[in-house]
Structure formats: C-alpha cells, structure tokens
Amino acid sequence: MTNPIPVTLLTGFLGAGKTTLLNRLLHDPAAGRVAVIVNEFGEAGLDHDLIESAAEDVVLMPAGCICCTIRGDLAKTMSRLLVRRAMGELRFDRVVIETTGLADPGPIHHTLLVDPVLAPDFVLDGIVTAVDVVLGLSTLDRHAEAQAQVAMADRIVLTKRDLADDITLQRLEHRLDRLNPGAKRIIADNGVVPTGVLFGLSAMRRPMAHGAALDWLSAAPAPDPLAGLSGLPQPKAQITPLSHHASDDRITTASVTLTTPIAPEVFDLWLDTLVALRGQDILRMKGIVHIKDLPTPFVFHGVQHIYEPPQPLTNWPEGDQTSRIVIIARDIPQQDLDESLAMLGQYPEPETV
Incomplete structure (x- = not known):
C-alpha cells in the first residue's frame, strides 16, 4: 500500500473521559471515515440510537465512522478490517484505537511496528491521552500505568475542567x-x-514541513550557543533533563540539542549501545538528526528495540543543522540518560597517516 492507514491511540486512565471523547468523535461528520476500535461496546458507552446498521462485530454510524470490538487479538481485529476494506465492504481512511484504562500504550505501538501483516498497511499517527483534571494528580500518584500514558502522549486532553x-x-x-x-x-x-487536533500528529509521514516536524519534537529545547559539555573540546551539545522526579515517578525524560552534524559512526554506536543495554526501558525515542556529509536531516521514532524506518526531511531550511533528540524512559536514572546523550557531542579522533 502506497499510503499506510494512520492509527491514533486514544488512552487515559479509568474514568478519564475517553468514553465521552469517543462518542463526540462518532457524532462528528468532520472526523471523516474513521474505524474506531474499542474493547467492549458496553465499556465505550456508544449511543446506540445513532447506530445505522450492524453486522457481526462492526457497527456503522451515520456520521461515517465504523466501530468494532476487540474480541481476542488486536492484530486479528485490524486484519479483518483491512480485508473488508480491500473487498469494498467497509470504507475508512484512519483508525482510532481506544485502549483500556489500565493499558500501557507501548505494546500496541510495538504491534503496529513489528506485526508482519499490520506494519505495511498501518502507521502510528499519534498517541492521545485523556487526563481527568479533578483526579489526575491522585491517579498519577498511585498508578505507574497512568504515568506511562502521559509520558508517551503526543497530545494530552484535559477533561472535567x-x-x-x-x-x-x-x-x-x-x-x-x-x-x-x-x-x-x-x-x-x-x-x-x-476534530483536527487529534489527528496528523506524527512526523513519520511525507512530505513533512519544517514547522510541523519541530512541533512534533517540541520537547527539544532551542539551541544555546553558550551551552556545552564538560570535557569536550568544543561546546557542541546541550543536554537538558526535562523531568525532575516526584518521589514516586518512574518516568525520566531528557533531550539533547546539537548545533553541528553528528558523526555517523558516533550516532550508530550511541543508538546501538543504548538499545542493547536499556532498550526494554525506552518508552519512546524520537528525533530530528543531521548526520555529517548527508544532504538532508531525517526524523526517527521508536519504542524499546523497534524503530520505524527513518524519513528524510527534504524541504529543510538551508543552514539549519541542529539535531534534536528526545528520550522518554522508565526506570532509567537521569544521570544514565544524560551520560548516554553526551556521547552524541563527541567526534572520533581523525586518523593519522
């Protein structure tokens, strides 16, 4: 398939308001043809008076949306939708998956990346997390799953304001x-x-405009020409810890900004080492990277040990060679993340004849 179907993960802890967001989406003709996958109809609380027709585990809505349950394996559910779309039985342009309130979105993202049937035809468009303003703090205090849902989000929807x-x-x-x-x-x-604020969140699509790519990576700080790393010959990198832990938070977030291109062997060694040693603890990693001697930068994105194919940014402004990388991890000490990112500011010694 030339253009993979974009997939949005809608997550949030129990009672955060995913049900209401889903029902509003199903009401909204502006959302377009959306296949909404939920765990149970009863859990989702669908407005059954809006149902146009039903067949097996698929419900068609007048607004153009499709809704189906997960009965067993998510991959099988999505594969069935794909087959029915190819046969002309269903029409949809994107998928929204509502996770259970206790779910970590990481395994779903992992499935989209590695499943041999799904990976060629679906691509993660973004993770949207609903957070209850009234109970959000206490939920984050008590539940590591809620922390992961927030940490992995591309967009956070605050409910019950x-x-x-x-x-x-x-x-x-x-x-x-x-x-x-x-x-x-x-x-x-x-x-x-x-409607539009929930979709189009990923930079892993082409073509990607300069501003949209930076917006996707908005956690990365602007380059500081005076910032540097102790012990390096030149101030080429700024390491920024973005998360100062609450006592019970297991999430660590950090970024690096480098104003000069990264040596290819340094980048490969850094990524291979980090993934080999701590890959299981990486919730998400994303970046805009300029590699020395390559004409254009590229965006990359992954979870744990699995990474999407990097995409070149062919319309990048001339002269901007700043690399920006963000890591969101669980149970990795801040110092370890900072030391890992510091590797990217180093350059190999030139070979002597």
Missing part, C-alpha cells in the same frame, strides 16, 4: 510538565475538542 478549581489545574499541569513537557495540551469542553 469545569469541575476543578484553578489551583488544582495548575498543580496538575506542573506535574504534566515533569512527565511530558513536549505534549501539547487541550482542554475539552464537555468532551468536545476540535
């Missing part, structure tokens, strides 16, 4: 700043958000 005071919102946003400072936040109005 009308039930919380300003101080509660400020405290929650401060906590979100520690867990995932790069994810843009949207306040839902009774479960309603503009």
